[in-house]
Amino acid sequence: MSLKKLLFNRSLNVPHQADLALIKALLNGDEASFTRFYNTYSDKVYRFCRGRISDEANCQDIVQQSMTKAMRYLHTYRGEASLLTWLFQIARNETASWYRQYGKNDALTATFDDNPHLLATLESLPSALDGSTQDVSDDLKLLVSTTLDALPTIYGNVLEMKYIEGLSVQEIAHTMGTGETAVQSQLARARKAFKRLFQELQQEWSTQ
Amino acid sequence: MNTHPEHDDISRSQESDLAALLQRTGKRAKPRPEANQMIEQATRQAWQSAVHQQQTRKRRKLSVMALAASVLLAIGGVMFLPPSGQNTHRVAQVLNAQGRVTYNVARSSPPSPATQYSTDQPPRQRAQLNAGETIRTAANASLTFKLRDNTLITLDQNTQVTLTHTAHINVLTGRIYVDSPDHNTSITVQTPLGDIVDIGTQYQVTVKAEHLEVAMREGITHIYLGGQGANSKALAAKVIDGMGDVMTINQQHHVRTSQLASSAEQWQWTHKTQPDFLLKQASVSELLTWAARMTGKEVVYASPRIQNIAEQIRFNGGQIAASNISTQLPLLFNTTNLALQEQSTAFLIE
Numbered sequence: 159m160s161l162k163k164l165l166f167n168r169s170l171n172v173p174h175q176a177d178l179a180l181i182k183a184l185l186n187g188d189e190a191s192f193t194r195f196y197n198t199y200s201d202k203v204y205r206f207c208r209g210r211i212s213d214e215a216n217c218q219d220i221v222q223q224s225m226t227k228a229m230r231y232l233h234t235y236r237g238e239a240s241l242l243t244w245l246f247q248i249a250r251n252e253t254a255s256w257y258r259q260y261g262k263n264d265a266l267t268a269t270f271d272d273n274p275h276l277l278a279t280l281e282s283l284p285s286a287l288d289g290s291t292q293d294v295s296d297d298l299k300l301l302v303s304t305t306l307d308a309l310p311t312i313y314g315n316v317l318e319m320k321y322i323e324g325l326s327v328q329e330i331a332h333t334m335g336t337g338e339t340a341v342q343s344q345l346a347r348a349r350k351a352f353k354r355l356f357q358e359l360q361q362e363w364s365t366q
Numbered sequence: 367m368n369t370h371p372e373h374d375d376i377s378r379s380q381e382s383d384l385a386a387l388l389q390r391t392g393k394r395a396k397p398r399p400e401a402n403q404m405i406e407q408a409t410r411q412a413w414q415s416a417v418h419q420q421q422t423r424k425r426r427k428l429s430v431m432a433l434a435a436s437v438l439l440a441i442g443g444v445m446f447l448p449p450s451g452q453n454t455h456r457v458a459q460v461l462n463a464q465g466r467v468t469y470n471v472a473r474s475s476p477p478s479p480a481t482q483y484s485t486d487q488p489p490r491q492r493a494q495l496n497a498g499e500t501i502r503t504a505a506n507a508s509l510t511f512k513l514r515d516n517t518l519i520t521l522d523q524n525t526q527v528t529l530t531h532t533a534h535i536n537v538l539t540g541r542i543y544v545d546s547p548d549h550n551t552s553i554t555v556q557t558p559l560g561d562i563v564d565i566g567t568q569y570q571v572t573v574k575a576e577h578l579e580v581a582m583r584e585g586i587t588h589i590y591l592g593g594q595g596a597n598s599k600a601l602a603a604k605v606i607d608g609m610g611d612v613m614t615i616n617q618q619h620h621v622r623t624s625q626l627a628s629s630a631e632q633w634q635w636t637h638k639t640q641p642d643f644l645l646k647q648a649s650v651s652e653l654l655t656w657a658a659r660m661t662g663k664e665v666v667y668a669s670p671r672i673q674n675i676a677e678q679i680r681f682n683g684g685q686i687a688a689s690n691i692s693t694q695l696p697l698l699f700n701t702t703n704l705a706l707q708e709q710s711t712a713f714l715i716e
Contacts (some may be wrong), residue, residue, distance in 0.1 A: 178706060187417040196406055204397045204405075222408050229412035233420055299391040306394055314394070319586045321388040349376050 177241035181232055200225060202242065202307045203249050209300060210253050220256050224249040242308075301363070305356045313348035320345060381714070457532040458495040458511040458519070462639040465507025470500050495529055503540070510639040517546040517553055520636050530556070541572040543636040545659065559615055560591040568628075569603070569610070570636070570661070576617065582610030583628045583662050591619045608664070608711050613642070628662030629711050630658040636660075637688035645681035650702060653681070654713055657695060660688040664712040672715055676704060 183191035211217040221300045228248050235244055306314035312334075317335065319325045327345070331338045376384065431631070495501065495511055503509055503525045510520040514532045521527060525540025536556040545568050546553060555571050557563040557662055559578040567585025572578070582588055582603045589601040601621060603611040605628060614622045626632060643656045654665045654676065667673035679702050686694045692708060699706040703708065707714040 184413065185417060185420045187414075187421075192410065192413055196409060200402070200409070201394065201396050205395050208395055214398075214401075218397055218405065221397065222405045225405060225409040226412035229409055229416045232413075232416050233423070236578060298387075302387060302391040303394045317384075317388060318393055321385040322393050329529065349381065353376055353380065 174237040178235070178237040180241065181235050181237075183306050185232055196225075198216065198311050199242065199245055202280050203245055205303055205307060206246055206249050207253060210257070216256065220249065220252050223256075224252045227252065231246055300358055301356070305352060308355060309348065312344060313351055316344050317348050317352060381426075384647070417478075443634075445696045455497060456494040457497045457529055458513050460493055460495060461510045461512055461518070461641045462636075463507070463509045464639055466504035467507055467509050467521075468502045468504075469495070497529055500526065500528045508635075508638040510641065515546070515548050515551040515553070517544065517548070517551070518640070519544060520639055522635055537571055537573045539573050541570060543633075544568065545636075556593075559617070559619070560589050561593055563588045563590070570633075578615045579612065580615075581612040581626055581632075583626075583633060584610070584659075589613065589615070591615060608634045608662070629710070630662070633662055634689070640688040642685040642687050644685050645685040645698075648681055650676040650679045650681075650704060650715075653686070653695075653698070654715065657691050658713060659716065661691055663709075666712050666714050668714070668716040672704065676715060679704070 179193055180195060200221070203224055204217070207217045207220045207224070208214075211220060215320060224245070228245055231248075235241070285315075306317065309317075316330060316334075319329065319330045320327075325333065327338050327341050330345075331341045396402070411552060421692065501509065501521065503521045503523050505523050508521060508522050510518055512518055519527075519535065520543040522541040522543070525542060526538040527540075527542060528536040528538065530536055533551070533553045535553065538558075542555070544553065544555065544564065546564055546566050548566055552563055552565045555579050556571045557571065559573075562569070562580055564585060564587040567587055568583040569585075569587055570579075570581045570583070572581070580587065580603050582605045584605050586604045589603060591599040591601065599619065601613060603609070603613050608628045609625045610628055612624045612626045614624075637660065640660060642655060645653065651673065657663075658665045667676065681698070681701075686698070695708065695713075696706055705716040707716070
């Protein structure tokens with residue numbers, strides 16, 4: 159299975175019905191759907207841009223441009239790719255546009271455009287993962303961050319709460335407003351999903 | 367990290383590795399709260415604008431659809447509705463038809479002969495007739511339909527009529543037979559030379575290029591030459607002792623009157639498309655009443671007791687056609703204890 163499918167198009171045989179439903183609710187003006195959309199995707203888009211733009215303020219501008227542009231073109235989303243992939247595509251375009259506007263040539267982006275497979279793979283990863291950085295821990299950090307972002311949102315959240323923040327299952331259940339059994343079940347699925355995806359990403363990265 | 371994808375969960379040591387990995391990398395980066403607030407605010411404004419534009423697109427789409435529907439309705443109205451001033455509701459039910467009968471909705475008044483018959487439909491597909499509809503029978507064809515007041519109208523061959531409304535028929539050419547059993551209602555038969563109005567009667571109207579003929583079989587009709595206006599000339603046509611008036615009126619409104627027996631063979635053409643009489647649960651008396659109306663004959667009971675018996679006896683089933691009354695009626699009476707004598711002007715029951 160290609161990394162692109164693995165990351166963002168796990169259900170290529172069927173349209174992204176859940177994403178389409180969310181977009182439909184957004185276009186109908188549903189406030190709760192907007193909150194859900196923003197909380198699910200804004201940080202991921204931020205991290206996507208943060209890996210490419212070193213300046214914090216510039217990154218925020220690009221994220222804002224990307225998110226507002228996504229809102230303007232909500233009605234064009236057809237569910238052919240996941241909503242995350244669609245948002246990343248917008249963010250990538252905005253990043254490239256920013257570089258063009260401010261005279262910085264982003265060689266990495268140009269290389270991506272020449273190779274669709276590579277583009278699909280690396281678009282999901284921050285630019286630091288191209289090996290340009292000497293700090294291995296930063297590479298690992300970005301890889302972990304990308305893996306967590308590629309997982310279902312709730313999986314990434316429970317893993318962070320459990321293993322980074324050190325919350326107990328009971329505390330996570332309280333935070334999420336759910337039962338302990340449900341949290342344990344989600345943790346089990348999240349661990350399994352993280353392990354599989356992280357391994358795939360490592361292998362994909364090491365072969366490039 | 368050691369992995370075993372086939373397992374449902376990871377081992378405890380793997381979990382420890384995972385915990386160490388996540389603790390080493392730390393939480394994922396997030397925008398600063400104030401920056402996030404600004405991004406969210408801008409995104410929300412863009413979202414609200416998108417919602418507004420989407421609603422505008424929807425309204426525009428609905429408007430276009432409504433406009434298209436209006437156009438279609440208008441086209442449908444022009445194509446299928448009768449001329450203005452005429453009702454569109456159903457006014458008659460087709461009971462029986464023979465031969466080729468054509469139906470159409472007239473588009474102009476008076477209709478143009480060249481464009482009058484744009485729709486030909488087999489009679490069996492036309493159980494209902496609408497106001498404004500023109501019906502034409504071909505050679506050797508016949509049609510019987512029932513109006514709302516139970517008046518039966520039979521069209522002879524080569525006849526053309528227009529159902530103006532539920533109690534108004536315009537005969538353009540040919541011959542029709544009117545059987546109006548209800549004495550509380552009347553219909554108007556309009557012809558080029560005059561209108562015929564009845565109150566519960568049986569008669570026929572023949573319209574030819576040179577004259578109008580009204581032949582009475584039962585009751586009385588009034589004929590208004592030149593229509594029912596203030597200057598029209600009224601004639602009364604009636605039936606006395608089984609002999610009905612036959613009034614022939616030419617273009618100059620000259621009237622010639624002759625007589626025709628109610629039971630004469632000239633009426634038999636009306637039998638062709640008359641609906642059969644259903645015998646199930648019908649009494650002998652009811653059968654005789656129907657037969658008398660079909661043949662123009664009287665029913666004469668030998669005594670009140672015989673009449674009472676005729677009212678009590680009921681048939682189990684079956685049907686009888688108007689054209690077979692003379693042959694079928696004796697066979698039916700053989701199943702009863704009554705005797706039937708069919709005479710030229712009456713059925714005698716003993």
